[in-house]
Amino acid sequence: MSNSDNTLTVTAADDMAEIAVMDGSLNVIANGIGKFQQSLPQGIYKIRVRVGSTVEQKLVSLDKNVQLDFPAFKIPSPIPLDASTVGNPVHAGAAIEASRTVKDSFGTGASVLVFAREQSGERNPQTSNPAAGLSFVNENGQQLADIAQRAKVRLGPDACAGWRADLDPGPYRLRLARPDGSTVERAVYASRDNQVQIFLLQCDFTVSDGDCATTRMADMSGSAISIATHQEFSPQNERTRLSEIARYALTQRRRILSDAFLDNLLDAKFDDPMLGLLGAHLLLRDKPNEAGLFKIVSDNLVRLLGPDHPDVRALLLAREDSGNFGRRLGSPPMLRASWDLGVEHSIRYPSILSMASPESAIADKIMSDAPWLIWRMPFGDGLSTAERTIKDYLGARIRAETWRAQAVPRSMLGRLSATFNDLVGRKPTAAPATPLDADEKADLSRTLGLPDQVLKSMLEKLSR
């Protein structure tokens, strides 16, 4: 520190706020997460603070020591939190009431809340039931409740629909029947003494009937999940807001692991264990060498959510002592990152997602989505999305091999033959397909989220 240096202190109310300090050339010269303090040469700097997708920035003249404080930011979230940019007091009140009012009972020990709502405003004049098409099903696919029918529905400018059911702990599914007749599902795991809460905003859905007509529908991909240890919704829950920030960081590759956040993970100080699940995935991604930390965090999650929770089981696969827990998921996890862990480890241990496991039944139907694991039920008699994608991949690979062969310098006879073919408009013969090697199969598995055995089965089917 020279005599001309001054101290810049930046504090953010959010432990996970990304703080960047830019010099006059707009180069980021220092950064921190949650807080920042450093001596810097006198001058003017820009402080940029990012929380989720929300960014605020301030200029500061460092001709003396300066302290800047950033309050908690509002963030866009389907959860009607007070701190959501698309929050709504009417929705918050309705969600609280719905979380307390048991509409159906299928067991004891846990509960589920499904809350669908429309963003208010002139652009979205919702007049229909926001829960239209939603139903709750058990792991075998049998419908337990038609949520659109059973929910308490409010229509009009603040349209929303809330439904709570009590149930036995275990795996369930939320199903959405879409206007084009197709159906998508996602996993919902109810853990003991907790209420798993699913929040859905409405989105546009284009019905491919040739006219590209657009209708409003619950947005399964953009939904949010929180896990309430007090079995009711709280619009002020700070941990739920943080879990929404963590959800964004997981899909958008943001690095938000501050010391304060890690402390939270280590001490299991979360009244929304969803924050723990998301934080564990961030820890695994951004601090892969912190095996000791990860062990403590995953142990905490076992204690909070139980050893059978599929997202917890997926995280346990990443531990060195994973063999002690029995390598399996047991049911589809809620997070796509958890599924990807299962797929990654299935390359080495195929039994994790064997063809006989319950979750392998959805393996060929998974949609390219994040952060949630969402799949499309069979629709029509054609190939599944994954099969079509693999077919496209194999086709591209064959074309590439053909082009490569054409690019190789050829004999005079070969060149004459190619010229003749060009003149008569004859297409070149496709190169024979080289079999996929182990690396290529692993690459396909990872990108498409296909367990090793499912991929092999698909490749076999497509080669017939």
Add this chain to the structure above:
Amino acid sequence: MPLADRALVVGINRYPKIGELSGAQNDADDFYKWVTDPAGGGVDRANALLLRSADFAAPPDPDDERPDKVLVEKFFTGIDNAANANNLSGEGLKAGNRLWLFFSGHGFAPSLDRSAVLMANATNDRPHSIAAMLWANRLYDGGWFNDVLLFQDACRNAIGDTDLTPPFLKQRQAPAPQKRQRFYAFSAKNRQLSKELTVGGRVNGVFTYTLLQGLRGQARDPQTGAVTTAQLKAYLQDNMRKLLSPADLNNIDIAKMPEVFDPDPFDIVPARGGLAIPDFPIRIIGAAGLDVRIVDATLRDVATSNPAPDPWPVRLQRGFFKVISSDGRDKLFEVTGGGIAGGLDVQF
């Protein structure tokens, strides 16, 4: 001999099954013009492929609409062939020095890694796409190029049931000594829509319009004269919103800022001698009759007026400034350039 730079530039206006765009092709035309300009990106036209809707007649069957992904795949195969040829001639398994990838059209992205641009024959049932970031990462990881730059002007909203086709070039790891750098910029953050705008009767994407302003010189670092990754990122972040209408600014679904993935600091456009750093018209308002001076980010005086008129017109380069008056007041402001005029009023 230095390896060549290469560019793939794609602009698709015509999507018979999804909905037409107006500015994507203009975006591609403008980017291609810049990237192949010796004073711009400097890519030899022989190494730059431009794919636009206008280059293909509309077929009777929309499934045959082009540009389709086969054309893009052919470009990537050509890259691999070039790498193999360079390897045979002893230049290493590299296709070139720098790869520019530019896409403008419809798109989707459930996550940053899985962003994609829809090809012209995409339908809601079959969203044929190119997984732009997966391809950029594949070519970067494998060291096909030293630098990989990806620009994608496309919505990142959700779309029907699709999966991304992984790159068919086999994964490989670049040799350790190879210095590699990358910079990716997307027109929208997660699940947001990208807007088009009309300037002088010509439609462009807001992102591309701003991007090209920056690349053409407005994002040059006043200190070095180079368009750096940091400068371009900041330029995009500061200036896209200047082109949006008040209604768009209030619409949470419309992208006002790009998503930038920039792990490596480097010069995107190097400093070139003789090129002046652009400055922008600034008006200091409310300092009439006072002795006023403006200092830059290093607190060095860059303009003075004794006494100042109201308004006091000055021209300043991009950067952070402070205006200080003789009555003890001061105010910080930033000149970001951008917008249509690039000017700024500072109410003192």
